[in-house]
Amino acid sequence: MAELGETVDLDHFANGARSFYADPYPVYDALRRRGAVHHVRTPGPGPREELWLIVGHEAARAAFTDPRLVKSPPWEWDVESDLIGRHLLFADPPEHGRLRSLVTREFTARRVAGLEQRIQKITDELLDDMVPRGSADLIAALAFPLPLVVICELLGVPDIDRDRFRRMSTQVVAPTSDDESEVYAELAAFLDALIEDKRASEPADDLLSALIRTTAEDGDRLSPSELRAMAFLLLIAGHETTVNLIGNGVRALLAHPDQLAALRADMSLLDGAVEEMLRYDGPVETATHRFAAQPVDIDGTVIPAGAPVLIGIGSAGRDPDRFPEPDRFDIRRDARGHLAFGHGIHFCLGAPLARIEGRTAIRSLLERCPDLALDAEPSTWLPGMLMRGVRTLPVRW
Template sequence: MAVRPIVDLLQLSPDFVRDPYPVYARLRADGPVHHVRAPDGEELWLVVGHEACRTAFTDPRLSRAWMQSGDIGQIVNTDQDQPALAHMLMSDPPDHTRLRRLVAREFTPRRIEALAPRIQQITDELLDTMLAAPERRGDLIASFAFPLPMTVICELLGVPGMDREAFRRWSNEMVARSSPEAEGLAYQETTEYLRELIVAKRSSPGEDLLSAMIHAVDEGGDRLSPNELIGMSVLLLIAGHETTVNLLGNGLRALFAHPAQLAALRADPGLLDGAIEEMLRYDGPVEACTDRLALQDVGMGGTVIPAGSTVLIVMADADRDPARFDDPDRFDIRRDARGHIAFGHGLHYCLGAPLARLEGRIALRTLLERCPDLAMDADEAQLPWVPGLLIRGVRELPVRW
């Protein structure tokens, strides 16, 4: 099998962070696996193409068990025994199976749908505040797309409102660090805060998810350990808002860039569910999966990924693969976008996907109903993008109404 030379993504396109899709398409045309240098200088391996990505997601040789099988410092600036990483997304079966079973009961379709009235209330209150601005313009991320899912997940978990801005700062560092030092501090502060909160919840449990996780016991008597409670809380807090923030931000950018599609959606709200799936496919909130570890030499598509390598599965490219979707670079809210892997694939498929879809549906419907003249108020080329290959989205989205 071939040993591929390293490819510098920024050399292929200086505009890679804003628009990576042409680069991924160029790589895909040359094969499903590539050794690359990311914009931050990290060397890793990318898997591209719909079929190859789906296969990689289910390959047991590509592990998430960094704490047991690898050096966590290869991907995160923190200690090997960091409690904030003791969660199901950092594990393989059987540990993953056990951890997911202990929390999945709190994410049943019935429980998620029961949140709809509260999500609607939060949506209305945020828009009341946003639309009261006399200048009739503002940042949609700061005023709406971020506080909506952050409020929902914090209320669901039982995190006091006064701490939510701190969690946003910590989350930003964990998914797209500004520096290794800031990332390490975020993990440390998050762990310290949650450890104290869990102690308080043990003595005074509420109706929230964190209280339920503390006292959850399965049929065999198994329960989450103290470190696992911290880790699962971190995972739910971060995944519980980052996906929705960027589903809304990316989806609205796509609508603004395609006025005919926006007009069609306004004219027929029945298109909303399909529109959300197309937003997820066309420009989803997660560009590539969380880092996988090659447990051994892995042969894929005629190329060998060496044991110990960091591997990313590029969902953003999988969902633009013409072998799976006709004319994939066209944004079409009437398209049958089923089969996209914006929420992952296999055993690590996003547990919170139904919640993100519900929040997206309520938020977009209400926003379009209440803001008939909503439009972007900036040049897209000048928008500040979230760095890194994990989260796909903008930090700010100036709009006018």
């Protein structure tokens, strides 16, 4: 690894972006040993930024609730806000509280819990198609289509071209070029047409229809642009996290045969195993951007006003001060307190749904494929620092 300088070029520090994407944890460990905050240049390919990266569990947890780190940037926002609109991940109090309360009126625990049987049925159907083949790309065969079908049914999105949607979704969460306007314009047009269809149709029981109708006690409701932005957030975030929870979780199990054997022998360990998967190699590597509303001193390092900030979720999960022997994957570990779904007011709305989907997919896969094994080492990782995952995961059984 390269020596630390004033600005850490993560490409150079990890001996190349490919190496960083495959295993960023040694880099995070080296940074964490030297302090809680670092000025870094993000890896390529795609857009490269200079920003401040917070590493370490306690520093990250505190940053999630620090009112000086805000979600609204101190300048005119980018193409996503222009074309999609402002959603929860861009909003600060009191706007954030208003938007979240309108969504949580409809996106309830009861609605999510009611999906469990349907999630099992979708999983079974996908495995019915996959298992007779003897081998497959687990991402394409199970990890991607399961949460996509679930979130589309939840929102009331009609059948969509999965390949087209996967291309758009991946470009949003792991961009490979500076020009993102085309994919956002495509998504905006798709969502506008969907919302108009919902408005013109008979009232339905899906979440998007409910969000169109929902009204707070004071008469407040989501505007057209807020509806589009909320649909975007639920559709993209509502499936991408789960894709990589399943992919990374299965990959961790297959890389640790003793843990896989322990789980097969005692499925009561599954809930804890999923939490350990989220801690050990979770689907979200860093939280979406925050900005310093004023100079912010963290652990003796001052982040200047207006500077963009990333909170390192993946790094926090491997902090030895919080999780002893953090690089050891142990499904019996008490992994509670991990930050895989964030912390504070921006804690992920979809966490309960992701957990149900992850548990269902992994349990069903292990039951149906007793000889599951890697067919080849993953070679293509998602670029960028937002999502952590592989594009393909070849397995056999």
